[in-house]
Amino acid sequence: MTPSNETPASISVNGRTYAWPKQPLVVVCIDGSEPDYIEEAIAGGHMPFLAEKIKGGSDLRADCVVPSFTNPNNLSIVTGQPPAVHGISGNFFLDPDTGKEVMMNDPKFLRAETIFKAFHDAGAKVAIVTAKDKLRRLLGHGLDFTSGRAVSFSSEKANETTMADNGIEDAQAMVGRDIPDVYSAELSEFIFDAGVKLMESMRPDLMYLSTTDYIQHKHAPGTPVANAFYAMMDSYWAKLDAMGALLAMTADHGMNAKFGADNQPDVIYLQEVLDEMLGADAARVILPITDPYVVHHGALGSFATVYLSDGVDQASTMEKLSKYPGLANVYSKEEGCAEFQLPTDRLGDMIVVSDKHKVLGTSSDRHDLTQLKEPLRSHGGVSEQRVPLIITRHADVAADRHLRNFDIFDVALNHTA
């Protein structure tokens, strides 16, 4: 019973074809990993494994999906397609079916199946470990956890896992660590420790490890805390490599400083701007960065969408907004969705992107900034689109190919020797 008799040579999903892995493939999504983080950590001697490995591997760059937020990009990476296909356009959106603003972390919003499900259905072993449980539900959607070939859990809730929901009883016992605070570097270290233990016990064909950007929101590239975080990851990657895994690393998005000379967040309160321009209740600003983890970013990012009431002159509103200082681009829904490959039924009438060092808010009374202990760093815009795409083996990729972070399974499975 050789694998070649049991498994297909390739799998097709969402219009793309992927070769069956010849060795375990570990894809790492480093949340908020602006390319400078790894470059600075390597330059400072903090990532000895990766520094050595990229000499024979491929140290590439790719563009992430805009809005440069966590959920749209994680779902793009694991489906191999942009949000226009998989449907997850933000962490948060205005559900047109209910008129309510809701988190977009329910699998019912997902419109494409994952690469994991397609491989798993064909007999592959799959393991997914995330920091936060909300993302885990989307990434593990459709897997049969009773098969004994699928494991998916978050470090946040590793003490609550069951065979039926996660494919593993008591993942915390397997890892042998305390459940970390949701605001900590240890929440991400737990993931890598779990990855090494799963590689020992289960040896999955595909493994996906997705961290949280708690560190990147607070610490710039090359600073001691950031370097220690990347050194931690490097040490686990070395272990996975030694166990015979191929590693591929990318990021869901980058990260930039978003504060002024006074160290306060440099915010454009877009709801206030539009209320002033159009009168009250003419426009409704939605911030797709919104999530329960306000300590990271105070719900301030560089991307917003705006719903306009009937009778509002959209063309003149866009004209005025496009001249507003600090706004990089103002698109109609159609223009913005075409530009960024987004689902038109899940965005408002206008899409607004701010400059590199500015963030967009609704109104000042709706953002609790008291939890921000360090000067704000955040993401969401085109300015956070550049991310690393690193493979620990040489990848044969055309020099003129415009790589996206959601090409990572293609590059790792189809373009390495």
Ligand code: ZN
């Ligand atoms: Zn993220």
Ligand code: ZN
């Ligand atoms: Zn973030």
